[in-house]
Amino acid sequence: MSTKINRESFIRSIADLLRKAEIELPDDVVNALRKAEAAEKNQVAKSQLQAILKNLEIAKKYRVPMCQDTGIMIFFAEIGSEFQSSFDLEAAIREAVVLATAEIPLRPNAVDPLTRKNSGNNLGVGIPDIHWKIVPGNRLKITAAPKGAGSENMSVLRMFNPTETGSIKNFVLETVVNAGGMPCPPLTIGVGIGGSFDAAARLAKEALLEPLDVPMEGLEREIFEAVNALGIGCMGLGGSTTALAVRVKTAHCHTASLPVAVNIQCWANRHASVVFGGDE
Ligand code: SF4
Incomplete structure (x- = not known):
């Protein structure tokens, strides 16, 4: 079965x-965030969590972005092998970014990396960053995940010696300590282990999209508990809520490699999905 959509x-x-x-x-x-606010004992951190929740209410009520840094535009697209379209999907996504930038409005964040010249419309070479994955079926699922710089700038990738699997937890903790309050905690911490240099970073970013209401186990829980014992807390002001969750994704890697990427996400773990086509 094929599915056609209108541009x-x-x-x-x-x-x-x-x-x-x-x-x-x-x-x-x-x-x-609500759970963290209810559990937080540090009054300063608690008031920050309350301010975040209030901010979310206001954004929803007045239909305005939840943060002044509206991020760079990142999309994850899962395209069914039987999905058909009569137009260039990527060009259409770029047009949608320009439209959204003007309408919402979004802060123009895309600049040339060397001249720092701003394109003015959130487009540029490689921006929006669109990751395509071919999957079985006739649906197209697109997830938008705008990413702010405050948290992205604190993210780190290291190529470990393959024998150093025991050092991964400390590497994540070191990354979180070095970040301090800069990435606007409470964080979601995406950890990508394995793959290649670039694949590990991709895994870490995909990990940020994992649902937070699925219980953490093993290494995720171990890192989560250690991170929240650091006392950095909401917006770096202390307390027990440095992270909301840790999500780990793995992939096989070269026998001589152990890439580990830590992608830090702020409290504004923004993402939303839409599905086109399909049988329903
Ligand atoms: S790190 Fe997140 S919450 Fe902080 S300014 Fe950037 S986008 Fe906003």
Whole structure:
């Protein structure tokens, strides 16, 4: 079965998707923030968590972005091998970014890396950053995950000696300590282990999209507990809520390699998805 979509309605849907991602956090992230606020004993940190929750309410009520840094535009697209379109999907996504930038509005964040010249519309070479994955079926699922610089700048990748698997936890802790309050905690910490240099970073970023309401186990829980014992706390002001969750994704790697990437995400763990086509 093939599925056809209309270009104009596709562009509209992607611009609306960006609006949703910028204004409302997914329920699992909001619930994790509420849970953290209820459990926090440090009064300064608690008031910061309350301010974050209030900020989310205001953003939703007035349909404005939840943070002044509306991020760089990142998309994850899962395209069914039987999905068909009569237009260039990537060009349409770029058009939607320009539309969303003007309409919502979004802060123009895309600059040339060397001249620092701002494109003015959130487009540029490699921006939006669109990751395509071919999957079975006839649906196209697109996830928008705008990423702010405050947290992205604190992210780190290291190529470990393959015998150093025992050092991974400390590497994550060191990354979080060095970041301090800069990435606007409470954090979601995405850890990518294995793959290649670039694949590890991709795994770490994909890990940020994992639901926060699924219990953490093994290494995730171990790192989570150690991170929250650091006392950095909400916005770096102390307390027990440095992280909302740790998500680890792994892939096989070369026998002589052990890449580990830590992608730090701020409290504004923004992402939203839309599905086109399919049998329903
Ligand atoms: S790190 Fe996140 S919450 Fe902080 S300014 Fe950037 S986007 Fe906003």
